[in-house]
Amino acid sequence: MTRTATAVTRTAAADRPMPSVLRLGLARGALENKMFFREKDAVIFTFSFPIILLVLFGSIFSGSMEGTGITVSQLYTAGLIGAGVMGAGFQNLGIGIAGDREDGTLKRLAGTPMPRAAYFIGKVINVLVIALLETVILLAIGVFLYDLDLPSKASSWVTFSWVFLLGVSGAALLGVAASSLPRSAKSAAAVISMPFVVLQFISGVFIPFTQMPEWLINIASIFPLKWMCQGFRSVFLGDAGAALELTKSYELDRVALILAAWLIGGLVLCLTTFRWKGRRDG
Amino acid sequence: MTNAIEVRGLTKRYGDVQAVAGLDLDIRQGEVFAILGPNGAGKSTTVEILEGYRSRDSGEVSVLGVDPARPTRQWRSRVGIVLQTANDAAELTVRETVRHFAGYYPNPHDPDEVIERVGLTAKAGKRVRQLSGGQRRRVDVALGIVGSPELLFLDEPTTGFDPEARRQFWELIEGLAHDGTTIVLTTHYLDEAEALADRVAVVARGRIVAEGTPATLGGREAAKARVTWADGSVETDTPTRTVLELSRRFGGEVPGLTVTRPTLEDIYLRLIEPSAN
Structure with a gap:
């Protein structure tokens, strides 16, 4: 460590304005993405789960649904996109922020003039990038391996966009809120993944609702994953697939309503429960 | 002041x-x-x-x-803060981390100058994960001072520093x-x-x-000095006189001679004793 005789120069006068929240939010987003994609095991953990399941289920169940011309693997593609988007938001942030809390990231940031909103903007950007990438990969597998047809109607892509955005933001906010639950970063993976796996099983990702007891369907209907998957099925399975839904309709208005409700609820949860400090920091 | x-x-x-x-x-x-x-x-x-x-x-x-x-x-x-325990941003390089944090402040120092100053120029392109404990600590200091607090x-x-690293760190703080x-x-x-x-x-x-x-x-400067030699020890306000007397008694060199004042540690330990007040 050399000791320089000259003082480090200050680059400007003392009354420069603070950097803007948006600029710092974007800078945080770029940083979060960089950190995420460099952590190889986390990348693999996040992306491989839905992909492996899709290939696995697609290989095991090769039949088609009666009278609709829709194959089981096409059904899984739509469902797993829902699960993938939810995972990118809920699981990734729930575990990631618990880690940030424990390794000192949050405490260090809280001691800088970084506006707190910039941290969350960065996380949301990170989640959007992951979710979009995951969706593209799953769709590519669906198209090339399982003859999934991408919708040609603009209206379908409009539906896709709002289901995706509402779903991913709601899931991200729930992930932020859930990150306060684990007592430590070590337990976070278990605490966050468990409810997510259960939710996937009861939300029609793997098992069609027609084979599930009504009380379980009622529980699943409270949570956003069921509705997100339903929205994605409407996009990728088209009108023919509506016959497979419990109500013989995709109920897009209810999808929008419930996802929006979770978005608001998640925001309220975040604002009321988020902790910048770890439990040990008191 | x-x-x-x-x-x-x-x-x-x-x-x-x-x-x-x-x-x-x-x-x-x-x-x-x-x-x-x-x-x-x-x-x-x-x-x-x-x-x-x-x-x-x-x-x-x-x-x-x-x-x-x-x-x-x-x-x-x-205000700059260097925390006790932080293990964050392990996958970023030293330069990326310091540059990013500089962006939070209205009047930051030049990130490369700060890296130079904490002695990490040779490690600037390395990921924080690959640094030793002492080097990591210097990154912490770089992040604490980059906003020119x-x-x-x-x-x-x-x-957790070795003696060499501590001396270097002290020089940084003195600077x-x-x-x-x-x-x-x-x-x-x-x-x-x-x-x-x-x-x-x-x-x-x-x-x-x-x-x-x-x-x-804690009155350290006024405290008695302790003069110790091969077969004795005494506490005194006038250690020079004691040493002269000893020298006369031994006819020159005093075997095993030391003269000590209480160290800061002695004073400190006395101050924090539960009974002290």
Whole structure:
């Protein structure tokens, strides 16, 4: 460590304005993405789960649904996109922020003039990038391996966009809120993944609702994953697939309503429960 | 001279434990001030209140003229904090990390100059994960000073350093102090406080029990010296006379002669004894 005789120069006068929240939010987003994609095991953990399941289920169940011309693997593609988007938001942030809390990231940031909103903007950007990438990969597998047809109607892509955005933001906010639950970063993976796996099983990702007891369907209907998957099925399975839904309709208005409700609820949860400090920091 | 930090009657209680019990403190602008004290004495709680991390129960606190219980971005940009434990951003390089943090501040230093200053230029392209403990600590310091703070908090900065790394670290801190940065240092190493601090305060039982320069703390300069030789030892106010007498008695060299004043550590241990007050 050399000791320089000259003082480090200050680059400007003392009354420069603070950097803007948006600029710092974007800078945080770029940083979060960089950190995420460099952590190889986390990348693999996040992306491989839905992909492996899709290939696995697609290989095991090769039949088609009666009278609709829709194959089981096409059904899984739509469902797993829902699960993938939810995972990118809920699981990734729930575990990631618990880690940030424990390794000192949050405490260090809280001691800088970084506006707190910039941290969350960065996380949301990170989640959007992951979710979009995951969706593209799953769709590519669906198209090339399982003859999934991408919708040609603009209206379908409009539906896709709002289901995706509402779903991913709601899931991200729930992930932020859930990150306060684990007592430590070590337990976070278990605490966050468990409810997510259960939710996937009861939300029609793997098992069609027609084979599930009504009380379980009622529980699943409270949570956003069921509705997100339903929205994605409407996009990728088209009108023919509506016959497979419990109500013989995709109920897009209810999808929008419930996802929006979770978005608001998640925001309220975040604002009321988020902790910048770890439990040990008191 | 104006004060960077002023504390009057600070208290903080956790359940049954009175962590801080009416603490007064003045830290002048531009000085290096060391806060010493055993674990659980209220040292960390006090510093975290000053840093704006923790709320207080009562008392008046002013840090750079602002109440840290209501930290603004403006105030945060004038205060640098080097925390005790941080293992974040392991996948980023040193340069990426320092550059990013520089972006939070309105008047940052040049990131490469800061990296140079903490002696990490050769490691600037390395990921933080690949650094040694001492190098990581220097990254922490780089992040603490990149915003060109007027006031820098250092929480036990050299814990786990080898002696060589500690000396280098001290030089870095001396350099910062030389530039006029006010530095508040907490440490368990008495030699560190002695080497770096203009003034030290000892916190025990939630209060300041002694305050002064390292040389005069707790009446150190007025304390008796101990003269020890091969077969004897005596405490005296006039060690020179004792040594002369011994020299006469032994006819020249005194075997095994040492003359010592109480070290800062001796004074410190006496101050924090539970019975002392």
